[in-house]
Amino acid sequence: MNSNKTTPHILPNNPKDLQSIDLKSGTTYLGQGALDLSSFPRLSQEIASDSNLKPSQVHWELSTWFEERLGGIPLQYMHLRLAVDLPLSCQACFQPYMESIDSDRDYILFDTEEEAENWDLDEENQDAEDALVAPETFNLLDTIEDELLLSLPLSARHTPGECKAEDLEKVSKKLKTGSEEIIIQKPNPFAVLQKLKKQ
Numbered sequence: 001m002n003s004n005k006t007t008p009h010i011l012p013n014n015p016k017d018l019q020s021i022d023l024k025s026g027t028t029y030l031g032q033g034a035l036d037l038s039s040f041p042r043l044s045q046e047i048a049s050d051s052n053l054k055p056s057q058v059h060w061e062l063s064t065w066f067e068e069r070l071g072g073i074p075l076q077y078m079h080l081r082l083a084v085d086l087p088l089s090c091q092a093c094f095q096p097y098m099e100s101i102d103s104d105r106d107y108i109l110f111d112t113e114e115e116a117e118n119w120d121l122d123e124e125n126q127d128a129e130d131a132l133v134a135p136e137t138f139n140l141l142d143t144i145e146d147e148l149l150l151s152l153p154l155s156a157r158h159t160p161g162e163c164k165a166e167d168l169e170k171v172s173k174k175l176k177t178g179s180e181e182i183i184i185q186k187p188n189p190f191a192v193l194q195k196l197k198k199q
């Protein structure tokens with residue numbers, strides 16, 4: 001038998017509905033879908049819009065649940081999984097490339113900033129879920145956008161081996177040395193072994 005007292009409320013894949021979710025209802029939520037990037041104006045500003053590369057939809061998956069704690073009211077948890085492919089400008093060669101973002105996080109939802117801060121400051125919770133302040137009408141769309149903005153690379157770059165800037169470096173090395181051979185730095189295998197031993 002299922003021990004859950006309530007059946008989860010299924011969230012629709014609709015930007016407007018996702019902007020106001022009643023988290024105080026005591027019900028649990030479940031939902032998934034894919035939304036166009038146009039629903040996320042702040043994130044849209046971060047992409048390389050002049051490129052031929054087109055962003056994917058933002059895929060989202062959410063579930064909430066309650067967990068009892070000793071001597072207190074149950075805590076409300078939220079799991080949020082996000083995935084999107086975005087064209088970004090490589091900071092090395094200034095060409096657009098596709099960055100795959102995949103974010104998977106658990107939160108504990110609190111009513112007030114103070115409660116959330118107390119949770120985060122408690123050393124016992126260092127490795128646990130992140131605290132999130134969830135007002136009466138919770139805006140999931142904003143939370144998705146915040147999370148994706150935080151997941152953007154600090155310095156956007158091609159994956160190694162695919163960047164034009166690396167080719168230029170090789171060419172300039174070749175010109176400097178006058179050699180026909182392209183110099184590629186290989187890690188010393190013994191150094192790698194030493195490093196492994198230390199771990």
Ligand SMILES: [Zn+2]
Nearest residue numbers: 090093158163
């Ligand atoms: Zn590059």
